Amino acid sequence: MKFSLIIPCYNENKNLNHLFAKLKKVLNDNLFEVVIVENGSTDKSLETIKKYNLKYKNLKYIKLDKNEGYGNGILRGLEIATGDFLSWTHADLQTDPQDILKGKNLFLGSNKKVFVKGLRFGRTLNDRFFTIGMSIFCSLILRTFLWDINAQPSIFPASFYKTWENPPKD
Numbered sequence: 001m002k003f004s005l006i007i008p009c010y011n012e013n014k015n016l017n018h019l020f021a022k023l024k025k026v027l028n029d030n031l032f033e034v035v036i037v038e039n040g041s042t043d044k045s046l047e048t049i050k051k052y053n054l055k056y057k058n059l060k061y062i063k064l065d066k067n068e069g070y071g072n073g074i075l076r077g078l079e080i081a082t083g084d085f086l087s088w089t090h091a092d093l094q095t096d097p098q099d100i101l102k103g104k105n106l107f108l109g110s111n112k113k114v115f116v117k118g119l120r121f122g123r124t125l126n127d128r129f130f131t132i133g134m135s136i137f138c139s140l141i142l143r144t145f146l147w148d149i150n151a152q153p154s155i156f157p158a159s160f161y162k163t164w165e166n167p168p169k170d
Helices: 013-027 045-055 070-080 099-107 125-142
Strands: 003-009 032-039 059-064 085-088 154-157
Touching (some): 003 013, 003 099, 013 032, 013 045, 013 099, 032 070, 045 059, 059 070, 070 085, 085 099, 099 154
Parallel strands (some): 003 032, 003 085, 032 059
Antiparallel strands (some): 085 154
């Protein structure tokens, strides 16, 4: 069983050293590969990513020439991911990338089809109202209770990804 964590990155050079410090436990876990999608940055993000790529054998990266949005970065990373379970999170540390380790435990020893979403804390009042509205809307549409649908990480079986047809880029 292998997990792939996709992290789109656009002009995040100032955060990358901290991101990789937070990813150290993930990168030292042989059940994980991390795919950084350098999403057309104009700063020195690619140089920093290459430095860490030399250090970790389970770190991959791809460079996109043009930023076509966060969603496109996710999709491009998913295309090269090799894990049985796929996930993504933010490079700007909106969420802790180590949360993927907690999510992994929900899949181990389970033969069920599972979809895991993270949970965000410390958000502004406006952001919380938006989350409530989106949660109600999506729960009604999909006829199942969902909360904070944009929270990270998102983790799901690769077989689910293979069913997607023309997903939106953002």
